[in-house]
Amino acid sequence: MxxxxxxxxxxxxxxxxxxxxxxxxxxxxxxxxxxxxxxxxxxxxxxxxxxxxxxxxxxxxxxxxxxxxxxxxxxxxxxxxxxxxxxxxxxxxxxxxxxxxxxxxxxxxxxxxxxxxxxxxxxxxxxxxxxxxxxxxxxxxxxxxxxxxxxxxxxxxxxxxxxVAPIAWRNTIYAVPSSEYDAFTAESQRLWWQRTWILQGSSDRMGYRFKGESLQLKAPLEMLSHAIQFGTVQVPPNGQPIILMADAQTTGGYPKIATVVSADLGRLAQVRFGGEIKFYLADMQTVEKLHKENDIYLNHIRRIAYEAD
Known part of the structure; x- marks a missing residue:
């Protein structure tokens, strides 16, 4: 015990x-x-x-x-x-x-x-x-x-x-466009990828709330509740993005502008309240590279852990 x-x-x-x-x-x-x-x-x-x-x-x-x-x-x-x-x-x-x-x-x-x-x-x-x-x-x-x-x-x-070496910290998180990405204005798409976002103290295991310039839709969008997951980036009517985290509900009705790459979810989780983050657009090659880097890191620990004794 x-x-x-x-x-x-x-x-x-x-x-x-x-x-x-x-x-x-x-x-x-x-x-x-x-x-x-x-x-x-x-x-x-x-x-x-x-x-x-x-x-x-x-x-x-x-x-x-x-x-x-x-x-x-x-x-x-x-x-x-x-x-x-x-x-x-x-x-x-x-x-x-x-x-x-x-x-x-x-x-x-x-x-x-x-x-x-x-x-x-x-x-x-x-x-x-x-x-x-x-x-x-x-x-x-x-x-x-x-x-x-x-x-x-x-x-x-x-x-x-x-x-062992700790996981490397960085204030850039990779994401990919989500299903309603094209429903946002071109200016909002630009803001999402180019501006800095600040993590709010109201964030928790359910969702990380960010503050920055407001993201806007091209036109009002009525949506039925749909499946969401850890890493989904929802944008409520106030235009301030919420990234769903490990304890997120299973469905939601806000439009989704992006999804954080699963290999970067842990790095996102470690951002402190008030911390600044920028989101980078990831292509398939980048996604594969991030997952491979994580696998190499874990295999290195596995080898060291058993070779030490």
Whole structure:
């Protein structure tokens, strides 16, 4: 078990999410930064989809009841193991009774605490991911609380201490035009690709709200609700784009100007409130290149994680 001694952040158990249930109105949930989750799991020799604890910005203090290798990926956290500083993207082994303290995210938004063997919460509809709206997954389908004991599985009592290169940060995110792209004025299309957009503090796991120059349609457009997904860029009547994130609903009725390339969803998720982003138009060659770069990065971690011992 891993006991939550103190928590001042929204934290939940997440894997890569549940798929195949959207027709019933059940969303994906899952990690906001899938690449960081995969990287952490590989570093502690788990399957890429193993359940981890996702922590948003703030602090959390936990205690391990047995020796276990662990790492933190995603956001760069100020963190300590029994008072000694530790670093993101490094693998450590905590001894039974040791206390891990995550103080705050210094860079990025979403941190992932991965342990060797993963967190052993029930799988519901094929996933351990917490969906706070439906009450599925994780610990009773909710965010973690002080006093929670999160079940874990022992696989290796100790692994060597190693570090890997973190995921590269950038403030440019690649996207492709979506189904209503041509319904927007030429000026709005230009603004979408050429202007800087600022992430608003009202953003959350459901959607990232951006502020910038208003995007306008050529003519009023009435639409029935239609399927949407993680990465869809909707434009409501105020002209300020909303990018749907991991906890997004399954349908929506606003016109869609673009969709973020899936290989860049994690980088988008790590943008801090008030952060500035530019969106670049991606062709098929660019999309393939981004996915290949992510695969090369994960394969590098996989090799290092097993060669170290």
């Amino acid at each position: 891993m006991k939550i001694l103190d928590i001042q952040a929204l934290a939940s158990v997440q894997d890569l999410g549940r798929s195949g249930w959207r027709e019933l109105g059940i969303g994906q949930a899952g990690a906001m930064d899938p690449l960081a989750l995969k990287a952490g799991n590989l570093l502690v020799r788990n399957e890429e989809n193993a359940a981890a604890v996702e922590v948003i910005l703030g602090g959390m203090t936990v205690q391990f009841d047995y020796d276990t290798p662990f790492c933190i990926t995603g956001a760069f956290y100020e963190a300590y193991l029994d008072g000694e500083p530790i670093y993101s993207y490094w693998r450590y082994t905590a001894k039974a009774g040791q206390i891990l303290t995550l103080v705050r995210a210094k860079i990025g938004m979403y941190g992932y605490l991965c342990i060797c063997g993963g967190f052993q919460v029930p799988h519901e509809l094929g996933s351990a991911s917490t969906d706070n709206r439906t009450g599925l997954g994780g610990i009773e389908g909710r965010y973690l609380r002080q006093g929670d004991a999160v079940p874990t599985l022992t696989r290796h009592n100790t692994l060597s201490t190693i570090g």
